[in-house]
Amino acid sequence: MASATVNWDPIDQTVLANEQVDSEGRSWRSGALVEKRKLRQWFLKITAYADQLLDDLPKLEGWPERVRTMQANWIGRSTGAELTFPVVDADGHDTAESITVFTTRPDTIFGASYVVLAPEHPLVARLTTADQAIHVEAFCDLVSRQSELERTADDKPKRGVAIGAQVRNPANGELIPLWIADYVLAEYGTGAVMGVPAHDQRDFVFARQYELPVRQVIIPEGSDEHAYEGGAWTEAGVLIHSGRFDGLPSVEAKTAITAAAEAEGWGQGKVQFRLRDWLISRQRYWGCPIPVIHCDSCGVVPVPVEQLPVELPRDVAFSGKGGSPLAQLESWWRVDCPCCGQPARRETDTMDTFMCSSWYFLRYSDPHNTALPFTREAVDSWLPVDQYVGGIEHAILHLLYSRFFTKVLRDRGLLSFDEPFQHLLTQGMVQGITYKNSHTGKYIAPADVADPSDPRDPVTGDPLETFYEKMSKSKYNGVDPAVVIDKYGADTARMFILFKAPPEKDLEWDDADVEGQFRFLQRLWRLVDGACQRGLSLADGAGDQAVVKQTLATAISSGGLNADEQDLRRAVHTAIKEISADLDGDYQFNTAVSELMKLSNAMASHLEGCSAPLACEALRTLVILLAPFAPHLAEELWLKLAGRSEQDPLVCRSVHCQAWPLLDAAALVRDTVELVIQVKGKVRGSLEVPADADKTTLEQLALASDIAAKWLEGKAPSRVIVVPGKLVNLVP
RNA sequence: GGGAGCGUGCCGGAAUUGGUAGACGGACUCGACUCAAAAUCGAGCGCCUUCGGGCAUGUGGGUUCGAGUCCCACCGCUCCCA
DSSP states (O other): OEEEEEEEETTTTEEEOGGGBOTTSBBTTTOOBOEEEEEEEOEEOGGGGHHHHHHTGGGOTBSOHHHHHHHHHHHOEEEEEEEEEEEEOTTSOEEEEEEEEEESOGGGGGGOOEEEEOTTOTTHHHHOOGGGHHHHHHHHHHHHTSOHHHHHOTTSOOOEEEEEEEEEOTTTOOEEEEEEETTSOTTSTTSEEEEOTTTOHHHHHHHHHHTOOOOOOEEOTTSOOOOSSSOOOOSOOEEOSOGGGTTOBHHHHHHHHHHHHHHHTSEEEEEEESOOOEEOEEOOSSSOBOOEEEETTTEEEEOOGGGOSOOOOSSOOOOOSSSOGGGGOHHHHEEEOTTTOSEEEEOOOEEOHHHHHTTHHHHTTSTTOSSSSOOHHHHHHHOSEEEEEEEGGGTTTHHHHHHHHHHHHHHTTSOOOSOSEEEEEEEOOEEEEEEEOTTTOOEEOGGGOSOTTSOBOTTTOOBOEEEEEEOOGGGTOOOOHHHHHHHHOHHHHHHHHHHHSOTTSOEEOOHHHHHHHHHHHHHHHHHHHHHHHTTOOOGGGTTSHHHHHHHHHHHHHTTOOOHHHHHHHHHHHHHHHHHHHHHSSSOOHHHHHHHHHHHHHHHHHHGGGSOHHHHHHHHHHHHHHHTTTSHHHHHHHHHHTTSSOTTOOOGGGSGGGSOOOOOOGGGGOOSEEEEEEEETTEEEEEEEEETTOOHHHHHHHHHHSHHHHHHHTTOOOSEEEEETTTEEEEEO
16 A cells, blocks of 8 residues: 555546556546546555566467557666766755666766756755745646646647756766756656756757756767757767766666766666556445455554455445545444454455456356365466457556466466466457538438438538547447347348458448348358258268268269369368368458358359269358358258258257368369469460479470460570469560 | 558458469449349459550569569558657
């Protein structure tokens, strides 16, 4: 528990963790502009795991690169040094006070021309001189009303004020002024920075504004001094004006100056993280109560194990006014201290919602256990999760917290793995069609748009902007899957969603495409219905592997398969191959559905020319391949084809209990293939050639072709590239 | 400003990882069926063309027999961090 400046959501009347405040300084839940407040709150020490959380990211090979990058940025490890600047009195003598700054550029210390404190820094009040007090107070007041974003954004002016005191640069003994400025934050590092205008852009802007000296101490290697017109020189280089470090490359100077500081007692190497401890206190009713009791004599006492869990009261009144309802329910919070028995007070803060979601997946391994959340045996046998699916919005909230919990539980010996999720799929969002009147700025509901091909404002008649955007009530662009399910059924809805876009991309919801998917399913029904009319049936295992194998054996002795049969078998086994690959590994459901469409198209043209066993193989395969995508229709078709008789009580004969079709690679082989003839890399035509022709044969065929005669004009090519089964490239 | 990713027909999107760009679907056009419409079926559908072909995957270069795919620079968009 610690006192800290926290993010306060004025709408929800609760505090928030840093991860829950977006880049505009707004609450992830309410959207309110977050305020800063000083409160005593509970934290989890996630910073103790900062190194591990960062260093283990490369292990997560099944995660999207960008999620790993986002986490790395969020943790934000920077290596540098803490350097101490003694505060001097009016006569220039060192006092007992000193300012410690954090910097990633100890190599630039000889260029420090001032030191800046955050306005909230505890030493500000004590060090401010009398003549500066009024300015300092006014400035601090101004800054307290600014958001973190306003204070630190690059394009915002940097403001500050000198507080009157001076410090001594420990590297060269120079006396430099002490300032406070809005761009220095109390929470980051030590809340103090050294100002090196020549080599830091913010310091440069600040120094120019307040006419502070700019002294260059690093120059580009092998070049003259850098002139300060554009701004600070922030790249690596060679040191100058740095005493005994002159001539040293800046990369080496970082270590050398840090070592000197350590030896002489004015600094030390330091690794700094952007990650802060996780603030978990919430002033809400809904949440798991933080299980501690506050006793005047014993202090903070954990609720004894036998009294856990602490349950929320049911007789609570929701006033809707500020603060937690629990704090207003004395009958709930008044308890006796478990240590001394004196009257004490139960903690009324509850835990952040992300606490529970950080380990819920572990509970799935042992859901009926009433004594423990899970046993080690159960959790180790089921976890880590093979494939996790979630939105990109969890990239640094839930997915970082869950990793942290897993590592803590591992260190407590409660489980044996380092990372909770092996593969991560960040699925896209459904976006609805959105109409906006750009003159009035108003959004128009699709139902009010009379003609979607020429959308106009029903009131003003203005032409409307049309685009797809994340669904939002205020934009009237929500889509209700229930409407589609009612009209077309769940199978159509599923097929549409899977086909329209790859899973990690946003999906533009378009009613016309839903209609198209519905047509495809109807086409499948007619295809199977037609087959049934012609007497085809899957009863007694017709069309399964063994039967087909026998048919093929017989066919070979009696002249082989006809053209329809060959084409159909190739289509069937291509579909098996492609759909199996699409479902395995990277989930490419959109191309899997398109393969189903191709198979259905091939069946429409070839089914009637095939013998019954091969037609049945195609029908059986189609329906089984369809089953994961359109489970209801697939079962109906299976029933219709008498794969399962209606009276058959055995559920195991359902299409969903059938073995996945096996690929017969021989079916993919063609007798002849189309050989593309290129001349100088350009396609000039193609030849029908035997599939098993060797390189020499292909070259000869290509050279003898009309295409070669026409384009080579009788000359022999200087080079011939042959890619068997694909192409021949003739280079004149 | 730093980082990550992306850029392909009218649209959503494919492309065995360097080998016929535009699969599959939507939209659109034409035809068949129909009194008519819907549905269904068939055909067409990147651009230009003197009908030989030429040009096309954001732009400009490069590597290669061959580049949507690899390399360099630039432009634009999205997200994350400032």
